[in-house]
Amino acid sequence: MSKFLPKRDLMSTIKKIALGQTVYGPIFTTIFFSVNAYLQGETQSEIMARLRRDLIPTIGSGIMYWPICDFITYKYVPVHLQGHQLGSGSL
Numbered sequence: 001m002s003k004f005l006p007k008r009d010l011m012s013t014i015k016k017i018a019l020g021q022t023v024y025g026p027i028f029t030t031i032f033f034s035v036n037a038y039l040q041g042e043t044q045s046e047i048m049a050r051l052r053r054d055l056i057p058t059i060g061s062g063i064m065y066w067p068i069c070d071f072i073t074y075k076y077v078p079v080h081l082q083g084h085q086l087g088s089g090s091l
Contacts, residue, residue: 002079010075017070025062030055 005012005019033054037047069089077085 002074002082008075013071013074016074017067020070021063021067025066026055026059029058029062033058 005016030051033051034047037050042050066089069086073082073085073089
């Protein structure tokens with residue numbers, strides 16, 4: 001994301017957080033739930049039911065946690081270490 005928004009000022013940091021919460025987070029959460037369910041042998045209708053049941057609450061929980069992690073990462077952590085920082089936040 002730093003290639004598109006290279007600055008580390010407050011406005012760029014807020015844009016990165018907003019982009020992560022509105023685009024990347026929902027897309028990757030949907031892919032994660034779908035692939036996980038598929039690998040467990042669920043049918044397409046069961047996968048859709050899982051997404052309807054779990055996706056919005058998961059994204060809501062993420063909104064309570066990830067913006068803080070993202071802010072710290074994008075504002076204070078050097079670019080070459082940001083992936084490690086965000087990865088450790090997901091543990």
